[in-house]
Amino acid sequence: MTDFDYLRIAKWVLIVLLAGFIGQFGKSLAKHLMEKARLKKKGSSPKIEASAPIAGGRRIEGTPDMHGPPPSAISAEEKAKQDKKLVKTLVKQKKKEAKALKK
Numbered sequence: 214m215t216d217f218d219y220l221r222i223a224k225w226v227l228i229v230l231l232a233g234f235i236g237q238f239g240k241s242l243a244k245h246l247m248e249k250a251r252l253k254k255k256g257s258s259p260k261i262e263a264s265a266p267i268a269g270g271r272r273i274e275g276t277p278d279m280h281g282p283p284p285s286a287i288s289a290e291e292k293a294k295q296d297k298k299l300v301k302t303l304v305k306q307k308k309k310e311a312k313a314l315k316k
């Protein structure tokens with residue numbers, strides 16, 4: 214056991230390092246391609262231009278349009294539905310922001 218085949222050890226070390234490099238490169242390439250596909254998909258879908266202001270002057274895309282009919286023309290039930298949708302959209306946006314901050 215005193216004889217070590219250094220050439221064989223070096224060969225296996227290089228193989229393992231090469232496999233790690235290829236794996237990392239493949240992972241980065243896959244992330245890039247997924248992001249590109251996500252942007253392409255997002256760009257092809259129709260966007261909702263309406264947005265509602267929130268604290269700090271920021272706006273959230275996809276919230277109900279606040280420039281609709283005057284408040285007197287909207288029934289209490291419809292107003293409740295709109296408020297519920299707005300709250301739901303705001304919650305979703307907050308979750309997306311928190312998820313983006315984790316990455």
